[in-house]
Amino acid sequence: MKRRGFLGGLAAGAFWAEETIQAYQGNVKTAGKPSELKITDLRFAHIIGAPMRAPIIRIDTNQGISGYGEVRDGASVTYALILKSRLIGENPCNVDKVFRKIKQFGFHARQAGGVCGVEMALWDLAGKAYNVPAYQLLGGKFRDKIRLYCDTTESHDPKVYGERLRKRREEGFTWLKMDLGIDLVEQTPGCVTAPLGVTQRTAGLTPHMFTGMEITDKGIGLMCDYVAQIREMVGWDIPLSADHFGHIGVNSCIRLGKGLTKFNMAWLEDMIPWTETEQLKEIKEAIDIPLCTGEDIYLKEPFIHLAKNHAVDVLHPDLATSGGLLETKKIGDALMEYGHPMAMHFAGTPISFMANVHCAAATENFLVLEHHSVDVPWWKDLVKGNDQPLSEKGWAVVPDKPGLGVEPNADEVKKHLAPGTGYFDPSDSWNNERSWDRLYS
DSSP: OOHHHHHHHHHHHHHHHHHHHHHHHHHSOOSSOGGGOOEEEEEEEEEOOSSSOEEEEEEEETTSOEEEEEOOTTOOTHHHHTTHHHHTTOOTTOHHHHHHHHGGGOOSGGGGHHHHHHHHHHHHHHHHHHTSBHHHHTTOOSOSEEEEEEOOOOOSSHHHHHHHHHHHHHTTOSOEEEEOOGGGTTTSTTSEEOSTTOOTTTTTTSOGGGSOOEEOHHHHHHHHHHHHHHHHHHOSSSOEEEEOOOSOOHHHHHHHHHHHGGGOOSOEEOSSOTTOHHHHHHHHHHOSSOEEEOTTOOSHHHHHHHHHTTOOSEEOOBHHHHTSHHHHHHHHHHHHHTTOOEEEBOOSOHHHHHHHHHHHHTOTTEEEEEEOOTTOTTGGGGEEOOSSOSOBTTEEEOOOSSBTSOEEOHHHHGGGBOTTOOSSOOOGGGTTOOOOOOSOO
16 A cells, blocks of 8 residues: 555544544433533432342432442441442442442441442443443343242241242242251251250351251251152252251251252252351262352452362352442353352342343353242332333343333332331431541551
């Protein structure tokens, strides 16, 4: 190419690039000017009975756009309010930057609720500002529908519980999960050995390995008989996971796991605390059923540690604890590198549910998402704006509306507020909370 033609091509390219940018800015619909968006307020509405307590937060901006998130079920809304003064003035579209600013104020389990609730609301705001669904900002989607499993009220009568689970299958659920704890046999003589006076209820706040509770062969046999009856009722062709075993020691977990092998369980969840990597690995290597943990872990590093050590088979983050949408996607991507799938734990309102749906859509090795509110008749009415049911026949449809795709339905939310709380009342007392937050000198 001649020099004049080359330079002319560069000039033309530069001209058209500028023209293209101007055309884009003039024709792409946004809800405002994203680069000038600023956070001005944070308020909450505390819902109860959904079936858990769950505070919804609303982040307002200088352009009239609001984003919604949710503090994890059972957590204090204070975990979010303490972040307010650190958020005011920030551009919510800088999701990762803001998250890195506030993530030091989260911790494992419910203590991460504030940080994660804010992160959800930031993605809702960014999606609305750019007029795209949250999953698109995470890199796009791998699927249009999200497979669900649901919590089902337990019964000590296997026929009653089996019938409840069988109905879940009839409703369209393609994955089942049951509670399977030593409470089933604890009152039967000869089934559980424990220090006198120690029961499953009194030991509930003691880590499993330190209670002195162990299950006997008789107890394992009765629990296996219970599962056998349920398996026959729901069928052998559908995944059946189990949870809530009780605070029993590692050796009891191994013996129980071996007893359950013939029922081809999909996973055994949280047999001991997630913190015990070596002991989880000991259980995993001794049994032939997948082991699962993760709902109380904050941030990706502990998940990576468990995956790198292959201490469990399935990792199970709760997005309202693990760090929000982007961090949970990072967790899924990291687990995939080590050959592990990611299931997702959830128990809250439709706000957090939709955050989970977007994240699940954007994560390649996603397996299945929990739905804890199937039996709450008004749960779906807590939000509006969705063009299709939040879930139907065991699946959630990934929405294409901006942000999370739903808004609170004020009329319904107000019916279920915690006593003494209001509907997104002012929270000005948190505007000026200050401290020197830097973690180094």
